[in-house]
Amino acid sequence: MIPKSHPRFVSLMTRELIIEGVKNGITSTQGLIAQGRGEAFDYLIGEKSTDGALAAEKIAAAELLLARRPVISVNGNAAALVPGELIRLGEIVNAPLEVNLFHRTQERVDKIIKHLHSLGAQNLYTKSDALITGIEHERAKVDSDGIFSADVVLVPLEDGDRCKALVDMGKTVIAIDLNPLSRTAQGATVTIVDNIIRAVPNISKFAGELKGLRKEELQEVVMGYDNKKTLSLAIDEVKTNLDSFFANRYISPQ
Ligand code: ATP
Ligand code: MG
Numbered sequence: 476m477i478p479k480s481h482p483r484f485v486s487l488m489t490r491e492l493i494i495e496g497v498k499n500g501i502t503s504t505q506g507l508i509a510q511g512r513g514e515a516f517d518y519l520i521g522e523k524s525t526d527g528a529l530a531a532e533k534i535a536a537a538e539l540l541l542a543r544r545p546v547i548s549v550n551g552n553a554a555a556l557v558p559g560e561l562i563r564l565g566e567i568v569n570a571p572l573e574v575n576l577f578h579r580t581q582e583r584v585d586k587i588i589k590h591l592h593s594l595g596a597q598n599l600y601t602k603s604d605a606l607i608t609g610i611e612h613e614r615a616k617v618d619s620d621g622i623f624s625a626d627v628v629l630v631p632l633e634d635g636d637r638c639k640a641l642v643d644m645g646k647t648v649i650a651i652d653l654n655p656l657s658r659t660a661q662g663a664t665v666t667i668v669d670n671i672i673r674a675v676p677n678i679s680k681f682a683g684e685l686k687g688l689r690k691e692e693l694q695e696v697v698m699g700y701d702n703k704k705t706l707s708l709a710i711d712e713v714k715t716n717l718d719s720f721f722a723n724r725y726i727s728p729q
Contacts, residue, residue: 486514486522489556489672496555500586503578506552509632516653517670519713524677527708528669535629535649535665536568536681537696540688542627542647545570546600550577553631553671554587560675561631562596567682570629571598573621577634579613609640629678631671635659651675655709666702668709 477487493510496502524532539545547561547570554574565572574587581603588601600621607615607622614637617623628641631651635658641648642662650663651674660666667674685693 485672486517489670490514492555493552496551499555499590500583501590502551502555503576503583505578506550506555509552513632513653513670516655516668516713519716520653520668520709521712521716522670524669524673525709525712527705527712528667528674529677531665531667531702531705532669532674532677533681533685534697534700535667536678536685537693538627538647538649538665539564539568539570539629539678540682540685541690541693541697542568542570542625544625545627545629546621546625547572548575548622548628548630548633549573549587549591550575550632551583551587554590557631557671557675558591558594558596560679562591562594564629564675564679564682565596565598567679567686570627571600571621572596573600573618575617575622575630577614577637579616607637607640608644610637615640630659630663631675633659633663635662638662655706655713660706664702665700666705668705 477484493502493507497504545568547565549561549572553561561572572591574584576583588599600618602618603616605617605619605623607617622628625646627647629649633650638648638650638659639662648663649665650659651667651671652660653668653670654660655668
């Protein structure tokens with residue numbers, strides 16, 4: 476048991492959830508490595524939702540509410556870390572969930588679907604009868620009514636290749652990725668540089684607030700959004716944190 480008083484309690488508990496996901500056959504072993512990379516970047520952005528992340532989370536909420544066919548993609552890490560929160564977001568913005576794995580096996584897809592159903596998910600795309608254009612083999616499989624025909628897709632922790640392919644298909648791709656330098660972060664339409672455990676509840680909160688707005692008002696919210704600015708704000712945050720680290724704790728690098 477990790478005591479609540481531990482200064483890194485949240486980070487350690489998140490790790491436990493991912494390990495549990497691997498043990499239950501929901502998360503891939505590669506997912507452990509992805510989580511480690513995420514943790515490193517989370518450390519650098521200060522383990523908080525920065526102003527830039529909050530702004531992108533608000534845009535994401537507005538895009539999901541404006542969408543004709545929004546879909547929330549669920550991978551093995553997301554299913555282990557925030558299954559309930561993803562179901563809740565789907566209900567608020569009327570977006571079905573679709574299990575979409577990079578290291579795809581039908582067994583793991585079925586396990587995640589079962590897991591989501593057991594937590595109350597009602598609206599799930601479960602077919603795998605279409606392929607993402609320009610991507611090869613198993614990882615390209617999607618539901619023809621789901622991600623394949625979606626206009627807006629939320630992809631927590633997507634791979635760079637697939638993110639690009641979805642953008643090339645003309646979709647608005649909202650990525651959650653703690654690494655502002657990854658190809659996913661650079662290629663998505665809206666990049667949320669935040670930990671998925673903070674990002675999803677934040678998007679739900681904004682969606683709840685924006686839900687009453689008319690279409691034109693939502694369009695005003697997203698108008699002029701500049702994803703490059705979001706990314707440079709995240710990189711600036713890392714730089715500032717490193718500068719203060721060096722100033723306060725370490726001898727400056729020469
Ligand atoms: P890309 O293919 O986009 O260049 P990558 O190959 O470096 O990225 P992947 O292994 O494909 O990375 O995906 C893992 C990504 O997910 C990493 O960029 C990591 O920062 C991010 N990530 C991992 N855990 C979390 C988390 N809990 N919240 C948000 N992002 C996370
Ligand atoms: Mg990758």
